Structures are given as structure tokens and as C-alpha cells.
Amino acid sequence: MKLLLLLLAGLLCTMQVFADDLDEFNLDDLIEEDFDESAEELLRQFEQKNSNKDLERENEIAAQLAAEAIDQQNHILNPVVEIDPCEKMHCGAGRVCQVHGTEAKCVCIPECPEEPEARRHVCTNRNETWLSDCAVYRQRCLCATNAPGCLNPENSHVHIDYYGPCHEHKTCSEEDMKDFPRRMRDWLFNVMRDLAERDELTEHYMQMELEAETNMTRRWANAAVWKWCDLDGDTDRSVSRHELFPIRAPLVSLEQCIAPFLESCDSNKDHRITLIEWGACLELDETDLNERCDDIHRSTPQLLG
Ligand SMILES: [Ca+2]
Ligand SMILES: [Ca+2]
Secondary structure, three states: OHHHHHHHHHHHHHHHHHHOOOOOOOHHHHHHHHHHHHHHHHHHHHHHHHHHHHHHHHHHHHHHHHHHHHHHHHHHHOOOOOOOOOOOOOOOOOEEEEEEOOEEEEEEOOOOOOOOOHHHOEEEOOOOEEOOHHHHHHHHHHHHOOOOOOOOHHHHHOOEEEEOOOOOOOOOOHHHHHHHHHHHHHHHHHHHHHHHHOOOOOHHHHHHHHHHHHOHHHHHHHHHHHHHHHHOOOOOOOEEOHHHHHHHHHHHOOOOOHHHHHHHHOOOOOOEEOHHHHHHHOOOOHHHOOOOOOOOOOOOOOOOO
16 A cells, blocks of 8 residues: 555656646546556556465465375374383382383382381381381392392392381390289180170180189189180190291280290290190199180090190
8 A cells, every 4th residue: 555655656746747848738637547547557466466475375374284184194094103111011019110212121219209107117027117118119129139229138038027117126024924924814814705795706615704704713724725725726736836826926016925925835845835834834723724625526535735
């Protein structure tokens, strides 16, 4: 438009030059006729040019869109699937998968999340408290691969014993040990009574429990006999080290005297505890102990000791 006005102004100036000499010439007609024609022509040219440019631009965009559409279609028809080499890799505890070039490799986890809570801490079989299970597994990995950060080569076999910080390893004092048989007798009687209340004893042991409730002299002896029979899983009338496990395992971390106590029960050190040995370490009178086990061998007479 600007250009058009300029052209108009230019033309007007030229007209003015001749106007004085051409008195008979009708300026208005000239402007109206000639100018209109040239302007329209120019306008047409401009329009043409612009529309050509638009068309070029449109074609360009259309070509671009078409190319993109083809790319997309090719991608759908022939998708380039990017496989994560770590996707199907299962690394053990304390390890993570890392991609090296095109290969996936399990490496020791670089860092473990911090565990401020003590209950998340763990005690290892080496009786060491670690901040988390992850930290233990990481340590095991570092030692197994001889990596820097391994604090002790033996840690390549370290495992978690229990959750929470390691319990203080108290030793059973002489005084505690002296009192232990009494505590053990009470505990055995209470366990037997609990089971009777929950109706979890056989009829035979129910009778023994009832007797223990009503006869003070039979109280501890019956509880001791019941537990000894209960521990003797293979009913060979002696309790082996292995058969002691159910009484030892739950108490060993809580009760520092249980291990030395059970050790002391096997007075002849043959790794088996007879009913007489059991009664003796519970400080019970031998005459109160009757082998009254409720099992299939009940009918077969068994000798004590
Ligand atoms: Ca046995
Ligand atoms: Ca023995």
C-alpha cells in the first residue's frame, strides 16, 4: 500500500510538470484513466507475486508435513524398539544393573538410602550393627568383588542375623545362674498352664496339668516331665542337642543364662539329656520324676537315666 501511494505521488509530480503547458489537457481525466490502469496493474503484479510466495510457502509446508507423515508411518510399520539391556537383568541384594556400552552388568549399589530409625538397623552374624540391610548387602558385594570400601574380607559372607541393633552380649553371672533353675521351673509351669487354658494339651497332659494345679509337690515335676517329653521328638527317651532347638532358639537372645543352663543339664556330656539329668538341673527331686510321656511308646517300659 505504501508503495502504491509513493507511486501515486511520483506520478502526480510528473503530471504537474506537464500540466502548465498542456492547458487543454484534462488532468482529472488523466489521473482517473491512466493512473487507475497503472495502479491496478501494479496491484495485480504485487498480488500475483505475493500469492506466488504464499503458494511456495504452502507447498513447502505441505511437503514438510508429508515427509513427517511418511516418517511417522514408517516408524509405526517398522518401529525401532529401544531395549533397555537392564530390563531383564536381576541383580542380587546390594547390587544394581548398569549399562556398559551395550552390555548390562550387575555392580555393587553405589549408595544406600539413609535409615535414621534404629528399628531399620540390622545385626549381622558377626554381631555388628549396620545402618540398614542395604548397607550389609552392599558391604558383602564390595568384599566379594574385592572393591575398595570392603572393610573386612570376611564380610564377603556376612549375613543379617536379625533386625534392630545388636543386643548387648551379657554374660550369665554366677548369681543369675544360681537362680536360673527356679525361674526355669516357674516358666515351664506357666507355659503348661497357658496351653491347658487354651485347650492345646492332649488329654494325658491335661490331667498332669490339673494335678500340678492341685498338688504343690507335683507342680514343677509335672511341668518338667511334660516339657522333657515334648522336646523328645523322636521319643527315644533322651533330648538331643537338636531337640533342644525349640526351647533354645527363642530364648537365647533374651536370656543370657539359657545356653549355659542347657549345657549344664547334660552332666555326663554325651550330648543327650535324660529325664534324670533334666530333673537334676532343674533341682527337682529324682523321686518326683515319673516318665509319663504321652506317645506311642508309652506302653513300652523305659528306664530312667
Ligand atoms: Ca530324643
Ligand atoms: Ca547326658
